Amino acid sequence: MSASPRRRARSAIGEPAPVRVVLIVLTIAFLTAFLVLPLVLMFSQALAGGVAAYLAAIGDRDTLAAIRLTLVAAAIAVPLNAVFGVAAAWAIAKFDFRGKNLLITLIDLPFSVSPVIAGLVFILLFGAHGWFGAWLSAHDVRIVFALPGIVLATIFVTFPFVARELIPLMQAQGSSEEEAALTLGAGGWKLFWHVTLPNVRWGLLYGILLCNARAMGEFGAVSVVSGHIRGLTNTMPLHVEVLYNDYQFAAAFAVASLLALLALVTLGLKSLLEWRHGDELAALRGR
Amino acid sequence: MKITIRDVGKDYGPVHALDAVDLDVASGELLALLGPSGSGKTTLLRAIAGLEPIDRGRIAFGDLDATALSVQERRAGFVFQHYALFKHMSVLDNVTFGLRMRPRAQRPAREAIRRRGLELLSLVQLGGLEARYPNQLSGGQRQRVALARALAIEPRVLLLDEPFGALDAKVRKELRGWLKALHRELGYTTVFVTHDQDEALELADRVVVMNGGRIEQVDTPDAIVQRPASDFVADFIDARDAARGPEPLRVASSL
Amino acid sequence: MTSRLAGLVLAFAAGFAAIGTASGAEVSLFNVSYDPTRELYQDINTQFAAYWKSRTGDTVTIRQSHGGSSKQARAIIDGLEADVATLGIASDIDALHEHGDLLPADWQSRLPGDSTPYVSTVVLLVRTGNPKAIRDWNDLVRPGVSVITPNPKTSAGARWNVLAAYAYALKHNGGDETRAQDFLRALFKNVPVLDTGARGSTITFAQRGLGDVLIAWENEAHLVLKEFGAGRFDIVVPPTSILAQPPVAVVDRYARKHGTEALAEAYLRYLYTPEAQETIARHYYRPLDPAVAARHQDRFPKLDLVTIEAFGGWKSAQARFFGEGGVFDQVVGAR
Numbered sequence: 001m002s003a004s005p006r007r008r009a010r011s012a013i014g015e016p017a018p019v020r021v022v023l024i025v026l027t028i029a030f031l032t033a034f035l036v037l038p039l040v041l042m043f044s045q046a047l048a049g050g051v052a053a054y055l056a057a058i059g060d061r062d063t064l065a066a067i068r069l070t071l072v073a074a075a076i077a078v079p080l081n082a083v084f085g086v087a088a089a090w091a092i093a094k095f096d097f098r099g100k101n102l103l104i105t106l107i108d109l110p111f112s113v114s115p116v117i118a119g120l121v122f123i124l125l126f127g128a129h130g131w132f133g134a135w136l137s138a139h140d141v142r143i144v145f146a147l148p149g150i151v152l153a154t155i156f157v158t159f160p161f162v163a164r165e166l167i168p169l170m171q172a173q174g175s176s177e178e179e180a181a182l183t184l185g186a187g188g189w190k191l192f193w194h195v196t197l198p199n200v201r202w203g204l205l206y207g208i209l210l211c212n213a214r215a216m217g218e219f220g221a222v223s224v225v226s227g228h229i230r231g232l233t234n235t236m237p238l239h240v241e242v243l244y245n246d247y248q249f250a251a252a253f254a255v256a257s258l259l260a261l262l263a264l265v266t267l268g269l270k271s272l273l274e275w276r277h278g279d280e281l282a283a284l285r286g287r
Numbered sequence: 288m289k290i291t292i293r294d295v296g297k298d299y300g301p302v303h304a305l306d307a308v309d310l311d312v313a314s315g316e317l318l319a320l321l322g323p324s325g326s327g328k329t330t331l332l333r334a335i336a337g338l339e340p341i342d343r344g345r346i347a348f349g350d351l352d353a354t355a356l357s358v359q360e361r362r363a364g365f366v367f368q369h370y371a372l373f374k375h376m377s378v379l380d381n382v383t384f385g386l387r388m389r390p391r392a393q394r395p396a397r398e399a400i401r402r403r404g405l406e407l408l409s410l411v412q413l414g415g416l417e418a419r420y421p422n423q424l425s426g427g428q429r430q431r432v433a434l435a436r437a438l439a440i441e442p443r444v445l446l447l448d449e450p451f452g453a454l455d456a457k458v459r460k461e462l463r464g465w466l467k468a469l470h471r472e473l474g475y476t477t478v479f480v481t482h483d484q485d486e487a488l489e490l491a492d493r494v495v496v497m498n499g500g501r502i503e504q505v506d507t508p509d510a511i512v513q514r515p516a517s518d519f520v521a522d523f524i525d526a527r528d529a530a531r532g533p534e535p536l537r538v539a540s541s542l
Numbered sequence: 543m544t545s546r547l548a549g550l551v552l553a554f555a556a557g558f559a560a561i562g563t564a565s566g567a568e569v570s571l572f573n574v575s576y577d578p579t580r581e582l583y584q585d586i587n588t589q590f591a592a593y594w595k596s597r598t599g600d601t602v603t604i605r606q607s608h609g610g611s612s613k614q615a616r617a618i619i620d621g622l623e624a625d626v627a628t629l630g631i632a633s634d635i636d637a638l639h640e641h642g643d644l645l646p647a648d649w650q651s652r653l654p655g656d657s658t659p660y661v662s663t664v665v666l667l668v669r670t671g672n673p674k675a676i677r678d679w680n681d682l683v684r685p686g687v688s689v690i691t692p693n694p695k696t697s698a699g700a701r702w703n704v705l706a707a708y709a710y711a712l713k714h715n716g717g718d719e720t721r722a723q724d725f726l727r728a729l730f731k732n733v734p735v736l737d738t739g740a741r742g743s744t745i746t747f748a749q750r751g752l753g754d755v756l757i758a759w760e761n762e763a764h765l766v767l768k769e770f771g772a773g774r775f776d777i778v779v780p781p782t783s784i785l786a787q788p789p790v791a792v793v794d795r796y797a798r799k800h801g802t803e804a805l806a807e808a809y810l811r812y813l814y815t816p817e818a819q820e821t822i823a824r825h826y827y828r829p830l831d832p833a834v835a836a837r838h839q840d841r842f843p844k845l846d847l848v849t850i851e852a853f854g855g856w857k858s859a860q861a862r863f864f865g866e867g868g869v870f871d872q873v874v875g876a877r
Contacts, residue, residue, distance in 0.1 A: 128621035128642065137621075140799075145622040176371035179338055182358040183365040184385035184440055194388070198375045227622040228607045229572065242608075245741045246580055247769040249749070 042260060046253035057243075057251035058258065062231040066239035066255070069150070073222075073235060074215040077154040081211050085162025086204065090196065092163075093170030094178070107163050110156055118156050119224025122149055145227030150235065153221040158211045165207030169200050202277040206270065213266040217259060288349045288443050288476050289314045290335065295344030297330060297500075304330045305341065306500040312444075312478060314349075317470050319491035320480045323523070327500040328480045332446050335478065336363040348443045364442030364475070368449040370433040372421040378432050379404045379417035385440035407435040410469075427458040434466075438473070447479035451486060463490055484524055488512065496520050570603040571805055572796075574624035576611035576634075576698060576788065577741045578762045582825040583628070589821060590812050594805075602805065610739045611698035612637075618644065623796040625806040630698030630788045632656075633856040644795040657789040659813035660827035663847055664699075664706040664786060666778040667747065667756040667763045674754045678780045679710040682755060683728035690753035691733060692743040694864050698788075699740035701864055703757040706784035708863075709848040713782060726873045748775065759786070760842075761826035785847040 047054055057063065088107060092100060110118065124130050126143035136143060143149045181195045197204070219237040226233045234242060236259055243252035290312040297305040305327050312318050320328035333339035335346060337358040345354045353361050373381050380387075383404040386395060395403065408417055411431035421429060430450065437445060450466065451459040467490055470477055481487050487494045488508040496503045496511065496519075504516040515521035575583060587604040594602045607614065607622070611630035618624050619642040629635055638644045650657045668676050674687050682689050694700040704726065711725035712718070734752065737743040740762060747756035748766050755778075756763070763777050790813065792806040812818050819834040828842050829835050835842070853859035863869045 123620045126621075128619065130620075133621065137799075142621075142623075144620065145617065176367055176369065177373055179358075180365070180367060180371040180373070180436075181384070181388070182338070183336055183361075183363060184388060184436065185359045185362065186384070186388035187357070187359045190388055194384075195373060198373075201375075227617055228609055229622075230606050232605060245577070245608075245739075245745065247745075247765075 039260060042253050043257055046250060046257040048253075049250045053250055054254050057248070057254040060251065062234070063239060063243075063251070063255055065231045066234045066236050067258070069147070069232075069234070070216050070236040072147070073151050073154045074212055076151050077158055077215045078208060078212050080155060081159045082162050082204065082208050084159060085164075085166055085207060085211075086197070086200075088163040089166030089170050089200075090192075092167050093173075094175055104167070107160050107167075110158070110160050111164075115153075115157050115218065115220030116224055119153055119221040122152055122156075122221075122225050126152075144225045145229070145233060147233070149225035150222050150233060153225045154215050154218055157218050157221050158215045161211035161214060162204065162207035165203050165210070166200055169203040170196075173199055202273055206273050209266050209269055209273075213263060216262055290444055290476060290478070291345075291347040292331075292335070293345045293347075295331070295334060295341050295346065297334060297339065297341045297343075303500045305334065308344070308500075308502055310495065310502065310505065312476055314476055315474045317467070317477045317490065317492045318479070319487035319494045320478060320497060321484065321487040321494050321523075322482065322497035322503075324482060325499075326497040328482075328495075328497045329448055330500075331497070332448055332478060332480045335444070336365045336446050337361045338365070351443075362440055362443050364437030364440060364445045366430075366433045366437050366445075366447040366450055368452050370421075370429045370453075372429055372432055372436075374421055376420075377417065378408065378413065378419050378421070378424070381421065381432055382407050382417075382435045382439055384436060403439065404435075407439055408432075410438075411435045412465075425458075426454050427462060430454065430462065434469075438475075442475065445475040445477040447477065449481060450479055451481075451483075459486075466490065484526070496523065498523075567600045568603070569600050569802065569805060570605060571802055571809055572605045572607070572623065572625045573628060573809075574607045574614050574618055574622060574626075575628040576614060576630040577608055577739045578699065578759050578765070579628060579788075580606070580608050581765065582761070582822065582827065585821050585825070586813070586818060589817065590809055593812060593817070594808070604809075610696050612696065618642070618793060618796075623800070624793050625797045625800060625802045626790060626810055627793050628788070628790040630786075631701065631856060632787065632789050633860050634698065635789055635791050636857070638791075638793060642795070644793050645791055646794070649791045650789060652792075653790065653810060654814055655830045656787065657791055657810075658787045659790060659810075659819075659830050660788070660822045661830070662760050662786045662788070662827050663783045663845070664702050664757060665760050665763050665783065666780060667758050667766060668754065668776050668778055670774050670776055672776055672778065676755050676778055679707050679782070680714070680725075682707070682732060682757075683725060685732075687732055687755065688734055688753040689729060689732045689755050689757065690735065690737075690743050690747040691757040692740050693736040693738055694870055696738040697740055697743075699759055699762075699786075700736075700743075701860075702759075702784055702786045704863060704870060705850070705853060705859065706782075706848075707757075708869075709784055709852065710780070710782050723869060723873060726869070730874055760828075764826040779843045779845055782846040782848070785849045787850065 046057075049057075058067075088103070091097075092104060123144055126132055126136060126149065128137060130144075132143075143152065177195050177199065178191060181191045186194060216235075217237060218235075219241075222235055223238055226235070226238055228234060228238060228242065230242065236255055240252050240256045240259070243249075243255060290310075292308055292310040292312075295305055295308040296303065308327075308331060310331075320331060322328045330339055334341050337353070337356060337360075341354075345352060347353055348361070348363075373384065376384070379401070383400045386400045386403060389395075394400075405414070405417060408414055411434055413428060413431055413435070416424070416428065421432070424432065430453075434447075451462055454462065463486065479490075488511070491508060493505060493507055494511050495505045498519050504511060504520045506514075506516075511520065512524055515524060573583060573587075583604075583606055587606070591602050591604065594600060607617075607624075609617075611634045614622075615627070615629060615634040615637045618627060618638055627635055627638060632650060635645075635649060639647050639649065653659070666676060666682075668674065674681070674684075676682070676687070681687065691703045692700040694704050707729055708722050708726060711722035715721040715725070735746060737746055740759060743756060744758060744762055744766060747753050748770055756766075758766070763775075766775055767777070790810050792803065792810060794803070797803045797806045813822070814830065816831060816834055819829040819831040823829045823834055823838040823841065826841065829838070850856055850859060853862075861868065
């Protein structure tokens with residue numbers, strides 16, 4: 001019923017056919033040049049030495065270590081950020097308190113701070129000459145140039161993703177369903193588990209997807225705190241750089257293609273979510 | 288169960304949202320809270336449910352002092368203006384939510400919960416729609432799901448916020464009659480909020496007219512119309528007649 | 543839920559365990575080095591592990607980290623716990639003493655040859671057949687010749703490059719500093735892109751195909767011939783260049799902490815053995831050992847090499863050429 005007026009409205013603002021064709025062709029040409037072509041190039045480079053060489057490159061000891069490190073870092077950072085994001089969004093969307101706007105700004109900080117600066121901050125805190133450097137050194141705890149530093153840097157650059165998806169969603173939904181649940185006898189954890197969380201589950205999943213993609217793909221901040229120890233503190237993106245600089249181009253592109261596949265899967269899941277749960281996610285797009 | 292409200296006050300900054308409100312709702316009564324927006328009627332309803340904390344006074348259900356009880360502990364069935372149905376749950380899951388959320392010791396068996404839910408749905412004439420989701424229902428149907436959901440917890444009292452506010456005129460008329468009949472059948476002490484004079488006068492046993500956080504008059508519909516206690520009540524009730532009065536004339540003049 | 547949590551904790555623990563030092567006969571050593579030595583130390587490490595096993599019975603795992611020399615020094619100061627530092631310029635190891643007190647000031651006198659087990663020089667790499675007919679440094683300032691070299695602010699190799707060019711200009715202008723600076727200015731006018739590291743520039747030139755000539759470490763130039771196959775590039779050895787001296791040192795503070803002092807020193811001393819010197823020569827670094835050098839003399843053409851001493855040592859050269867507002871800034875600023 002609503003479709004026909006909308007279609008009419010669209011054609012009413014529509015441009016003449018030639019303009020439309022030019023715009024579409026331009027868009028496709030642009031996407032081809034900047035997205036499709038590089039992807040095709042990358043996969044063809046990765047497979048330049050044949051499938052066996054591709055698999056060998058991925059099966060290399062240092063590459064496997066990089067994949068493992070990336071997965072471990074994401075496995076720690078993403079759940080933590082999911083919990084943090086839900087908590088922060090809940091606090092911001094459902095309660096009024098002093099400093100709320102400051103909190104929202106702070107959550108956005110990693111979006112506006114260069115990742116390199118973020119990495120340097122951790123060096124300043126935990127490096128040998130950082131605030132906690134002497135204490136850490138005395139207790140033989142390693143943060144920077146080791147797994148904890150990489151995890152910290154990853155958490156830092158990815159923590160806004162879940163919170164940013166959930167805040168507008170929870171604000172748009174208001175608290176009437178929670179109030180209803182309260183009058184029906186559900187409080188606290190039950191209320192959260194049965195009402196609040198299911199209401200934002202697709203938004204949450206969406207945020208987690210984006211968070212994960214960034215966590216696995218982060219280069220700048222992690223590069224600063226990694227120390228680039230081969231087979232130990234190189235994540236996948238860092239390992240791509242190492243391989244490339246070692247003249248192992250096919251191997252570099254092979255590992256890069258894994259990251260690209262991850263991105264494509266993320267994109268696919270994201271589109272699926274938008275297609276299946278568009279109404280709920282519309283609140284996000286509107287922000 | 289009767290509701291006793293004594294000297295209840297609630298402030299929003301310098302504004303008295305509720306100011307020394309005294310009210311007794313008899314057991315089994317159907318009471319309307321009537322007033323313009325900002326008169327404090329919804330605040331009072333939410334205060335009874337515990338959704339709005341009060342600054343002064345006491346609220347009791349029967350002999351139970353509810354003032355310090357949490358929303359959950361008050362067990363007041365509440366129907367929200369826009370129903371606040373759980374979008375991600377089926378109609379049946381919505382209705383049985385209160386039962387399912389009870390602590391394990393007080394929770395009926397699964398099958399009993401389901402049976403109770405289906406009974407309630409047929410009571411509100413929605414038998415057969417238990418597997419639907421809220422967005423697949425009409426406004427009137429949603430309203431009745433919300434009511435069944437509130438009834439499921441065997442509430443001490445039933446509170447309805449603008450129960451017909453979001454419905455079109457025709458459905459509203461139908462539902463009014465139905466609600467009155469249901470109230471008679473079940474006998475819950477019921478308080479509903481409305482800004483519509485007709486609705487209040489037609490449905491309620493007694494009407495509470497509110498203004499500026501205070502009660503202007505509590506009386507039967509006839510008494511309100513015939514003996515308004517203040518100019519405000521007279522004007523507010525007259526406004527209805529004024530709105531309705533000229534109608535036949537206009538029809539006449541067009542002939 | 544709980545099992546997933548346990549999995550996470552395990553993953554965390556495993557990560558930590560991997561970082562902790564191994565016990566028993568498993569020992570590990572961490573070598574933080576500069577950009578072009580990746581392939582050299584891969585071979586040296588394998589050799590040393592066998593050597594160490596035969597001598598002590600211990601299995602040694604050597605970790606490597608590579609990057610721009612100054613950047614690596616900075617990371618070591620910040621807590622990248624290198625047992626040994628094998629960097630591109632003495633001043634980068636001096637920094638470890640000055641800013642971190644990680645080793646004594648006299649570190650350079652602790653090992654033979656000023657702690658420099660191998661030296662190198664700077665050569666020119668051109669496309670096969672040398673289409674732009676480049677023979678010497680003055681060919682780089684000709685209009686229409688595109689030169690690739692990294693940024694001296696971040697790359698040790700680039701600093702050697704600049705000084706080599708400058709030394710040439712001084713020599714051919716009777717020591718006139720102004721004209722030498724003009725020479726540098728003209729040279730950098732021909733540089734289309736400044737990568738941050740030597741390896742980045744190599745890839746810009748060899749893989750991406752930019753430029754007519756790459757100013758490169760001698761060993762890096764030979765590595766390109768090997769990696770990209772013969773017949774694509776030629777090495778042009780200019781008559782004069784600079785003696786590049788990349789030193790090595792035990793980072794005492796960290797080695798002491800790890801209990802690897804003896805191992806670290808043995809590792810660096812091993813670099814001076816004929817066996818290691820052979821490997822060094824094979825990777826086109828000029829060996830310190832005269833016997834090994836003699837065996838490989840056909841690999842290392844003779845050329846007139848100025849040393850850093852001609853510039854008053856690294857401390858003074860660093861400040862004068864590459865410090866804030868130094869010669870390089872003036873030259874590039876006037877581009």
